[in-house]
Amino acid sequence: RMFIGHYAPAFIAATSPKAQRLGALFVAAQLIDIAFFGFVLIGIEHMRAVPGFTAMNAMDLYDMPYTHSLIGALGFAAAWAVGTRLLGGSWPAAAIGAAVVASHWLLDLLVHAPDLTLLGAGPRYGLGLWNHPAIEMPLELGLTGGALLFYAARTEPRGAGGRVSLALLAATLAGLQAFNWLEPQPATPINPVPASQPLLALVAYALLAALAFWVARARALKGGPRVRLV
Numbered sequence: 001r002m003f004i005g006h007y008a009p010a011f012i013a014a015t016s017p018k019a020q021r022l023g024a025l026f027v028a029a030q031l032i033d034i035a036f037f038g039f040v041l042i043g044i045e046h047m048r049a050v051p052g053f054t055a056m057n058a059m060d061l062y063d064m065p066y067t068h069s070l071i072g073a074l075g076f077a078a079a080w081a082v083g084t085r086l087l088g089g090s091w092p093a094a095a096i097g098a099a100v101v102a103s104h105w106l107l108d109l110l111v112h113a114p115d116l117t118l119l120g121a122g123p124r125y126g127l128g129l130w131n132h133p134a135i136e137m138p139l140e141l142g143l144t145g146g147a148l149l150f151y152a153a154r155t156e157p158r159g160a161g162g163r164v165s166l167a168l169l170a171a172t173l174a175g176l177q178a179f180n181w182l183e184p185q186p187a188t189p190i191n192p193v194p195a196s197q198p199l200l201a202l203v204a205y206a207l208l209a210a211l212a213f214w215v216a217r218a219r220a221l222k223g224g225p226r227v228r229l230v
Contacts, residue, residue, distance in 0.1 A: 013097075015151055018090065020084065024097065028080055052185065
């Protein structure tokens with residue numbers, strides 16, 4: 001399933017001197033899924049595991065009207081923009097961060113089985129690349145790897161930590177994605193999924209965000225330091 005590919009817009013956006021830094025943008029990139037798994041834990045939205053639901057995973061995301069509707073995604077994007085302004089960020093930073101949040105829905109549209117809505121109900125959309133691993137896997141790796149290299153080329157390390165942190169972030173992204181892809185599908189349906197599944201996802205998002213904050217502090221945009229909201 002689309003996982004590390006969601007971070008590609010964050011890497012690209014973080015190279016703008018007007019944008020928030022990489023750590024904040026990593027949170028923005030997965031804000032919708034962070035909310036979704038939080039909602040699953042408290043019973044507001046729901047998912048179940050159905051063996052063979054798609055070729056790449058068993059996730060049947062049958063009830064997520066608030067986080068994975070287009071109107072919901074835009075609402076989260078607007079909330080991010082408002083929060084950025086309240087924390088002292090500029091309007092350009094708010095707009096760029098909001099665009100990173102909204103990009104999540106568009107990238108999901110590529111891979112999801114039809115389970116995305118426009119308004120929380122009605123027709124469901126999704127191009128279903130989860131059923132085509134030979135397309136989805138190189139696409140996700142290409143998006144993320146290309147964006148990471150773009151970020152690396154337009155930033156420079158502040159000492160050894162700048163190189164080590166980015167290398168560790170890249171390795172963690174690759175390792176978590178491999179786990180995501182290689183995790184076996186369950187033998188029987190699971191409804192509802194155990195709390196351990198959304199909790200594991202939230203831990204992964206937190207780990208990657210922490211590493212991205214480290215990278216942001218250990219690297220600077222080429223051409224001189226920038227003062228930006230982290």
